[in-house]
Amino acid sequence: MTEPVPSPPPAMDRAGLLAGLRARIARLDRSGPDMQGRAALPLSPELDAHLPWGGLPLAGLHEILGEDPGSSLGFAALLMARAQAALPGRSLLWIAPEPDAYPPGLAGLGLDAARLILVRAPRAADALWAAEEGLRSPAIAAVLLLGPAPDLTAARRLQLAAETGGGIGLLLRDGAEEAGPGAALTRWRIAPRPAQEATAHHLGDPAWEIRLLRARGGRPGAWLAEWDAAQGRLVTPAPLAAAGRRRA
Amino acid sequence: MAGRRAARPPSLPLLAALEPPPPAPLPSAGPAPTARGRRFLVLEGPGVGARAVWALRFSPLVGRRGPDGLIVETTGLPEPEPELLARVLAAFARAGTPARGMLGAAPAALAALLRAGHGSAVLAPAQEAAAVSALPTAALDLPEEVVAGLHRLGLREVAALEAQPRGPLARRFGPALLAELAALRGALGPFTPVRPPPCHVAAQDFPAPLLTAPAIARALERLLASLCAGLEEAGVGARALRLTAFRGDGTWQEIGQGLGRASRDPAHLMDLLRRRIETLRPEFGFERMMLAAPATEPLAPAQSGLPGEAVAQEALSALLDRLGQRLELWRPLPRASHWPERALARGDAHGPGAPFAPAPRPLRLLRRPVPLEAVALLPDAPPSLLRRGRRTERVVRAEGPERIEPEWWRAGPEPPPRDYYRVELASGARWWVCRRGAPGDADTRWFLHGYLS
Numbered sequence: 001m002t003e004p005v006p007s008p009p010p011a012m013d014r015a016g017l018l019a020g021l022r023a024r025i026a027r028l029d030r031s032g033p034d035m036q037g038r039a040a041l042p043l044s045p046e047l048d049a050h051l052p053w054g055g056l057p058l059a060g061l062h063e064i065l066g067e068d069p070g071s072s073l074g075f076a077a078l079l080m081a082r083a084q085a086a087l088p089g090r091s092l093l094w095i096a097p098e099p100d101a102y103p104p105g106l107a108g109l110g111l112d113a114a115r116l117i118l119v120r121a122p123r124a125a126d127a128l129w130a131a132e133e134g135l136r137s138p139a140i141a142a143v144l145l146l147g148p149a150p151d152l153t154a155a156r157r158l159q160l161a162a163e164t165g166g167g168i169g170l171l172l173r174d175g176a177e178e179a180g181p182g183a184a185l186t187r188w189r190i191a192p193r194p195a196q197e198a199t200a201h202h203l204g205d206p207a208w209e210i211r212l213l214r215a216r217g218g219r220p221g222a223w224l225a226e227w228d229a230a231q232g233r234l235v236t237p238a239p240l241a242a243a244g245r246r247r248a
Numbered sequence: 249m250a251g252r253r254a255a256r257p258p259s260l261p262l263l264a265a266l267e268p269p270p271p272a273p274l275p276s277a278g279p280a281p282t283a284r285g286r287r288f289l290v291l292e293g294p295g296v297g298a299r300a301v302w303a304l305r306f307s308p309l310v311g312r313r314g315p316d317g318l319i320v321e322t323t324g325l326p327e328p329e330p331e332l333l334a335r336v337l338a339a340f341a342r343a344g345t346p347a348r349g350m351l352g353a354a355p356a357a358l359a360a361l362l363r364a365g366h367g368s369a370v371l372a373p374a375q376e377a378a379a380v381s382a383l384p385t386a387a388l389d390l391p392e393e394v395v396a397g398l399h400r401l402g403l404r405e406v407a408a409l410e411a412q413p414r415g416p417l418a419r420r421f422g423p424a425l426l427a428e429l430a431a432l433r434g435a436l437g438p439f440t441p442v443r444p445p446p447c448h449v450a451a452q453d454f455p456a457p458l459l460t461a462p463a464i465a466r467a468l469e470r471l472l473a474s475l476c477a478g479l480e481e482a483g484v485g486a487r488a489l490r491l492t493a494f495r496g497d498g499t500w501q502e503i504g505q506g507l508g509r510a511s512r513d514p515a516h517l518m519d520l521l522r523r524r525i526e527t528l529r530p531e532f533g534f535e536r537m538m539l540a541a542p543a544t545e546p547l548a549p550a551q552s553g554l555p556g557e558a559v560a561q562e563a564l565s566a567l568l569d570r571l572g573q574r575l576e577l578w579r580p581l582p583r584a585s586h587w588p589e590r591a592l593a594r595g596d597a598h599g600p601g602a603p604f605a606p607a608p609r610p611l612r613l614l615r616r617p618v619p620l621e622a623v624a625l626l627p628d629a630p631p632s633l634l635r636r637g638r639r640t641e642r643v644v645r646a647e648g649p650e651r652i653e654p655e656w657w658r659a660g661p662e663p664p665p666r667d668y669y670r671v672e673l674a675s676g677a678r679w680w681v682c683r684r685g686a687p688g689d690a691d692t693r694w695f696l697h698g699y700l701s
Contacts, residue, residue, distance in 0.1 A: 068675065068676070068677040068699075069612065069699045070610070070611065070612075070677055070678050070679070070699030070700050070701055071676070071677070071678075071701060073611050073612060073699065073701065074611060074700075074701025077611060077701070089560045090560055091564055098615060100612045100613055100614060100615050101580060101611070101612060102588075102592065102609055102610055102611060102612055102613040102698060103580050103582070103592070103604040104582075104591065104604050104605065104606065104607040104609040105607070105608075105609035105610045105611045105612075105613075105698070105700070105701070106604075106611055107603070107604045107605065107606035107607070108606040108607070108608075108609075108701070109611075109701060112603055113580055113601065113602075113603060113604045114600075114601035114602055114603045115601055116579065116580060116601065117568070117577055117578075117579055117597050118577060118578055118579070118580060119571060119575050119576070119577045120575060120576040120577070121575050126574060126575055129574070130571050130574075130575055133567060133570055133571060134567060134571070137563050137564070137566075137567040138560060138563050139560040139561070139562075139563035139564035139567055140564075140567070191676065192672075192675070192676030192677050192678060193676050194644075194645075194672065194676060198645055198672070199645070200644075200645055200646075201645070201646065201647060202645070202647060203645055203647050203670055203672050203678060203700075206678075206700075206701040227701070229606075
């Protein structure tokens with residue numbers, strides 16, 4: 001009487017099995033870090049090393065929270081400028097109930113206003129529709145959506161639209177709101193900080209405390225960053241010790 | 249009308265003048281009427297002129313002749329002329345404005361024949377020439393005193409009039425008479441169509457009137473396919489579309505749609521029109537729909553398969569067309585002004601953009617600046633405390649002031665000068681605040697004008 005004993009896979013095969021499983025999971029979760037060919041925007045060497053995509057992934061939705069409208073918008077404008085540089089020839093959409101973008105100030109963060117289109121959407125439903133249409137279009141590098149947070153279904157739709165179009169979607173929200181579950185790939189919280197070389201009569205370059213609250217497939221983190229306007233790069237000298245304490 | 253004219257010659261007995269003489273019967277058609285050249289249908293009936301746009305369902309070229317007359321060019325219409333005339337007259341009768349119609353070559357002659365009291369008919373060229381010769385001069389489109397003068401001379405028929413030498417006629421009655429004589433024989437006068445005829449039209453009749461949105465959408469798809477085929481053949485793209493839907497009761501509805509960039513892609517055009525279908529009110533159904541491209545632009549055939557600037561440009565204009573249907577969009581453009589809110593202009597979203605030079609300015613310029621209360625150590629010192637609503641913010645750093653004087657060369661009352669400060673609050677937030685009015689003025693106020701990064 002011989003019972004068929006399920007033979008364990010040979011030790012040699014274990015690595016292959018794991019790779020196969022990983023590939024299957026990656027196929028199921030299309031936004032996972034293993035997805036091949038997902039280009040990423042460079043932010044700064046430290047941030048890029050921390051993010052699982054080696055930068056901020058394109059074809060995705062990102063949430064930016066901030067209680068101070070200036071600093072969070074500054075970070076968003078920087079991401080838009082980077083997306084513009086990575087996808088030349090594409091345009092930017094700025095969707096808001098009252099789009100009051102001021103390009104002379106945005107140009108300081110490297111954003112080229114020649115390809116900026118402002119969309120006035122007083123109603124939230126229209127704004128979401130416009131953002132989805134924009135993200136789905138192959139002519140758009142980044143869509144910035146200011147206003148109330150979309151619900152989970154709407155955010156998921158935006159994420160899918162971004163995967164179709166290849167640009168990035170940025171949801172800029174008031175940080176005082178409760179940050180519920182989101183379909184975005186990353187969620188950031190930006191707070192203003194004094195610049196390094198600031199004096200009583202000199203503000204210095206824009207400086208932020210960047211907190212990565214959530215990244216799909218990555219760990220949270222926090223950094224002090226400063227925008228070097230002369231060199232056009234983001235400098236993140238030190239990660240903050242309190243990284244990840246604050247939950248999204 | 250015929251009665252009024254017939255009463256004029258004084259030699260006529262009174263009773264005979266009151267009753268219009270019955271028109272002489274039209275000459276017989278003769279063998280096989282072969283019509284060449286341009287053909288027109290002249291309609292006459294009370295209130296017919298108001299139906300000019302609706303009459304576009306029969307032909308793209310329709311003009312008004314006063315409140316009670318229409319002229320429709322029928323050149324090249326595929327239907328045989330007698331059937332066409334019957335169909336037009338039946339449609340007008342159903343629409344509540346019965347009309348008489350005369351189809352022939354010279355609109356002036358047709359109108360004169362109708363005025364003389366003839367019934368509806370299709371005239372072959374020979375028949376028309378004979379009928380015009382027999383026309384009474386009273387039926388011509390001439391001033392009353394001219395007709396009276398002709399009658400005094402005994403010229404009661406067009407044939408008699410045409411037998412006269414033209415020179416004396418012109419000297420006596422003016423050039424209008426000669427122009428009318430020429431028009432009777434086919435010289436075309438200026439004719440203003442109610443709508444300029446578009447070069448590219450697709451139209452379809454529906455024996456069973458269209459009632460539902462899906463049916464209209466399907467019909468529209470067919471129309472678009474044929475319109476786009478025509479556009480492609482001509483090497484142009486539509487910059488505007490006009491859909492006219494005709495109801496059986498003599499009314500019509502129109503949808504106009506502009507495009508930011510010439511296109512002949514049926515899918516894109518359908519996308520734009522599909523959203524507008526719900527604005528149509530078919531009620532008893534549309535019997536005919538006509539899709540025209542009133543504005544076109546040369547459009548080179550696109551080379552497909554090479555992703556690049558051109559593809560992105562095309563996709564962008566398609567996107568902006570879609571967004572522009574529901575939302576307001578524009579491009580920020582620089583303007584030569586140092587007054588902050590005036591340095592920004594709104595440009596057409598479809599047009600080209602322009603780069604901006606970086607400046608120490610906020611990222612957002614608040615359209616309604618937020619009033620602040622400020623505490624400063626000295627009247628001309630930067631503020632040390634700012635109160636916005638109920639919150640008090642301590643200023644830890646301040647850059648400024650940057651004095652911006654009003655542009656005195658502009659008309660209108662001059663606003664007070666502004667002193668702008670870039671301030672950093674204790675929370676780290678950076679604001680662009682300004683004091684309106686020079687320090688020491690009686691009425692200075694502080695505003696938050698924008699957020700700095």
